[in-house]
Amino acid sequence: MHDDTVSREGSFSETRDATGHPVRPPRRRFQARAQGVLAILVAVLTLYTLGRFREAVAWGGILAIVCWPLVRRVRAHWASRHADTLIPAGVVVAIGLAFAAPVLLIGTEVAKETHDATQWFQQARQDGIPAPAWLGELPYEQAQAQRWWQANLADPSGVQDLMHRLKPEQALGTVEQIGHGAANGTVLLMFSLLVLFFLLRSGREVSGRITVLTDRLFGVRGEMVLKQIVGAVRGSMAGLVLVGLGEGVLIGISYVIAGAPQPLLLGILTAVASMIPMLGGFAVAIAVLLILMKGSVGAAVAVGVFGLLVLFLADHFIRPVLIGGSIRLPFVWVLLGILGGLETWGLVGLFVGPVLMAVAHLIWRFGSARGMLRAGE
Structure with missing residues (x-):
């Protein structure tokens, strides 16, 4: 009985069509389709079960793709038996410090400035805000600007009315949401x-299996x-992160030269904002306003022009x-x-969006090439 079954299965496996390709029996075709449906179902349920940790898995995969060439290069020059563990651990620690250092720096500076800002608000409510010297240097509407400042900000009652309109309780709610988001982001x-x-530790095995499966x-x-x-993914990392850091460094140097308040923090803010195209201009605008409040009109104009020039060149020539x-x-x-991708997926969309566009463009090239060939024939 067993031999008959084997012989029948053997005859099925040896059956070939007119072109010489083997023909699968109906049952095997059904099993292959059922296995495909099961695999898709399991994949969808797995992604659903991960919940908000899908983003963590996506970021881990993106960073692994970017860091894998570095790990391979270091591993080729280090023959230690513990290299497969120590090298990935070193990469993870370095990335963790790269994220943690700016956050700690910003947190420390914010804590220092909070006390000064509180005192400044209290003094402004009691004595008002004196008009800055640059109001008298405006090329147009000097008198109107000075009158508005005297009526609304130099008078303590005007400052109190302005703060009442700003609704500080909503600001406190915003701060609470930011704190919750920071804790969630840390996790x-x-x-x-x-x-x-x-x-990274299983990089060779994972990459090999992905290649075979694909x-x-x-x-x-x-x-x-x-x-x-x-x-x-690697192009997005270079074009977004590295270019953004370069923009932050160059424009941050102009902050230092112009005497902007807290130039290091403004440089970090500019670098982070510049990682998203067309968003770095807002950070430059904030820096220009702070420099204007110090009374340096010429320095503010120079920083604004230089910053916009750097952003224009980087976003239109280097990044693409x-x-x-x-x-x-x-x-x-x-x-x-x-x-x-940023609007649909959040920050991870900075990489997901270009990846989807790259695959869509590749499919477009395949499809249009075949269409052109048929049209030529």
């Missing part, structure tokens, strides 16, 4: 670093899609090349992917 960061550590599911073009995804150059993604696709 997600810890889990992201944990995911990153395990992905080849089985999509064939040769699946490998091309995989390369497009990796290139988009870094993000879309290696994967042949046009600038419009890059920009739509970044902004659309």
Whole structure:
């Protein structure tokens, strides 16, 4: 009985169609489809079960793609048997410190400035806010601006009315929401670093399995899609994070030269804001206003012009090349992917958006090329 079954299965496996390809029996085709449905169902339920930790897994995967070439390079020059654990641990610690250092610095400075700001508000409510010297240097409407300042801000009653309109209780609620968001972000960061550590420690096995799975599911073009995804993630990291840091450094130097208050904090704010295209201008505007309040009109204008020039050159020339150059993604696709991904997915969308656009553009190239070939024929 067993031999008959084997012989029948063998005959099924040896059956071939007119082109010579083996033909699967109906039961095996049904099992293959059922396995595919089961795999999709399990994948969807797994993503649903992860809940808000999906973002941590996504960040861990993004950081692993970016850091993997560095880990391989270091591993090639370090033959220690513990290198597979120590190198990923070192990368995780370095990334953790890179995130923690600015946060601690900002928190410390905010704590220092909070006391001074409280005293300033109390003094403003008692004595009013004196008019700055640069009001008299305005090219137009000097008298009107000075009269408005004297009527609304120099008078203590005007300051109290302004603070009443600002509704400080809503500001306290906003601060509470920011604190809750910071705590939630810290938890997600810890889990992201944990995911990153395990992905880097098993990097060779994970990358090999992903390559095999992609080849089985999509064939040769699946490998091309995989390369497009990796290139988009690494290009986004270079074009967003590294360019944003460079913009923050250059514009931060102008803050120091112009004598802006808290130039280090303003530089960090500019670097973080500049990681998102067209958002760095708001940080530069804040710095210009603070410099104006000190009475330095010329320095404020110089900082504004220099900052906008740096942002324009970086956003329109350097960033598109870094993000879309290696994967042949046009600038419009890059920009739509970044902004659309940010709006839809949050911060992780800065990488998810360009990845989806890169894959969509690759599919577009495949489809249009086949269409052109048929049209030519």
